[in-house]
Amino acid sequence: MTGGYLKGRIRREDIITAAAAAYGELGYHGSSLRAIAKRVGISHAGLLYHFPTKEALLAAVLERRDAEDSEREQLTVPPGLDVLRHFLALAEYNVRHPGIVDLYSRLAAEAVAPDHPAHEYFVRHYRAARDGVHESFAALAARGELRAGVEPGMAALTFIALMDGLQVQWLTTPGDVDLVGSLRRYLQNLLTVPL
Amino acid sequence: MTGGYLKGRIRREDIITAAAAAYGELGYHGSSLRAIAKRVGISHAGLLYHFPTKEALLAAVLERRDAEDSEREQLTVPPGLDVLRHFLALAEYNVRHPGIVDLYSRLAAEAVAPDHPAHEYFVRHYRAARDGVHESFAALAARGELRAGVEPGMAALTFIALMDGLQVQWLTTPGDVDLVGSLRRYLQNLLTVPL
DNA sequence: CCTACCGATCGGTAGG
DNA sequence: CCTACCGATCGGTAGG
Numbered sequence: 533m534t535g536g537y538l539k540g541r542i543r544r545e546d547i548i549t550a551a552a553a554a555y556g557e558l559g560y561h562g563s564s565l566r567a568i569a570k571r572v573g574i575s576h577a578g579l580l581y582h583f584p585t586k587e588a589l590l591a592a593v594l595e596r597r598d599a600e601d602s603e604r605e606q607l608t609v610p611p612g613l614d615v616l617r618h619f620l621a622l623a624e625y626n627v628r629h630p631g632i633v634d635l636y637s638r639l640a641a642e643a644v645a646p647d648h649p650a651h652e653y654f655v656r657h658y659r660a661a662r663d664g665v666h667e668s669f670a671a672l673a674a675r676g677e678l679r680a681g682v683e684p685g686m687a688a689l690t691f692i693a694l695m696d697g698l699q700v701q702w703l704t705t706p707g708d709v710d711l712v713g714s715l716r717r718y719l720q721n722l723l724t725v726p727l
Numbered sequence: 728m729t730g731g732y733l734k735g736r737i738r739r740e741d742i743i744t745a746a747a748a749a750y751g752e753l754g755y756h757g758s759s760l761r762a763i764a765k766r767v768g769i770s771h772a773g774l775l776y777h778f779p780t781k782e783a784l785l786a787a788v789l790e791r792r793d794a795e796d797s798e799r800e801q802l803t804v805p806p807g808l809d810v811l812r813h814f815l816a817l818a819e820y821n822v823r824h825p826g827i828v829d830l831y832s833r834l835a836a837e838a839v840a841p842d843h844p845a846h847e848y849f850v851r852h853y854r855a856a857r858d859g860v861h862e863s864f865a866a867l868a869a870r871g872e873l874r875a876g877v878e879p880g881m882a883a884l885t886f887i888a889l890m891d892g893l894q895v896q897w898l899t900t901p902g903d904v905d906l907v908g909s910l911r912r913y914l915q916n917l918l919t920v921p922l
Numbered sequence: 923c924c925t926a927c928c929g930a931t932c933g934g935t936a937g938g
Numbered sequence: 939c940c941t942a943c944c945g946a947t948c949g950g951t952a953g954g
Contacts, residue, residue, distance in 0.1 A: 562756050578923050641836030644898040654899050693892030703839040773939050
């Protein structure tokens with residue numbers, strides 16, 4: 533009888549979805565187990581049957597985010613222009629899914645504290661993002677497709693920072709910020725070839 | 728007898744300082760009146776004698792931040808290169824005062840929510856920052872000191888976003904991020920004259 | 923999965 | 939400014 537297991541897995545996914553939404557709206561510390569459980573229609577003790585602690589639930593939310601990312605990412609993309617285009621596509625996706633941007637921005641700011649349970653996650657996340665973009669800028673530089681004076685490492689750091697900063701401003705004053713357009717123009721400005 | 732008033736004002740300043748530090752470390756919602764009061768050495772009821780509600784204390788923290796900013800800003804600086812240099816000086820100042828960066832990043836992320844008591848503050852803050860930088864880029868463009876293809880409005884939005892994004896990454900992985908250097912190179916890249 | 927409970931903590935008030 | 943208190947809420951546990 534695998535039916536029982538299936539039901540449990542579906543319920544767990546529902547809980548993770550509800551938690552991600554709550555974290556986006558209220559942050560991790562601001563989201564109580566009771567409030568998350570209510571979205572799913574169970575008691576907070578029932579939630580703790582599926583996830584033993586509040587931190588375990590956060591870990592599950594971050595794991596699923598990573599899983600979704602690597603799914604979308606298709607590891608087949610080699611360093612270069614396509615990686616940059618992939619980031620623009622991600623930004624387009626995010627504009628249509630503000631809840632994800634909320635979640636990410638709220639958690640990233642909270643997790644600046646070294647004792648935050650998601651701190652190590654974001655340390656790894658930032659390093660991986662920077663390294664990936666760095667590699668692509670380096671490949672472009674080697675082909676002479678990067679403007680003179682643009683240093684790949686610095687450009688990668690700056691690009692990631694720009695994405696994050698634009699997201700917060702976009703969430704605060706949505707009408708004032710063209711998220712995708714700003715990123716596209718920034719990248720195009722660094723290149724000697726069309727994006 | 729003005730002595731009593733003076734003592735009260737000093738105590739209030741101490742409370743605001745403690746609150747700003749707490750907001751930076753734990754966010755607004757994460758900072759209890761009891762924890763803030765403890766830093767000052769009074770009870771939380773004593774704190775409420777000086778600030779009637781939790782929100783009133785937040786308002787006082789934001790007001791002081793604005794006062795400090797406009798003090799440092801010297802309204803004498805006309806739009807142009809000096810305004811950009813002023814932002815770089817601000818970044819240098821921030822690197823030596825991580826608590827301020829903490830406060831700002833934490834509150835900005837929390838205040839993305841429209842019902843956050845600091846939401847309107849950040850809406851105004853972002854608009855003012857963008858308008859100020861926009862004006863300077865426009866002045867530079869008029870003098871032909873902006874690289875071709877660089878649009879002042881977009882460049883201003885991007886510059887503010889970059890500052891914010893770099894700050895979060897710097898707080899998360901301080902060793903990996905050169906805050907001032909990254910900003911300087913970004914700006915220099917937009918200009919046809921040396922910064 | 924539930925009800926019922928625990929100790930801890932929250933913002934705010936009463937009364938001095 | 940204090941002590942003492944209020945009702946509400948928190949994460950987690952016991953016991954089914």
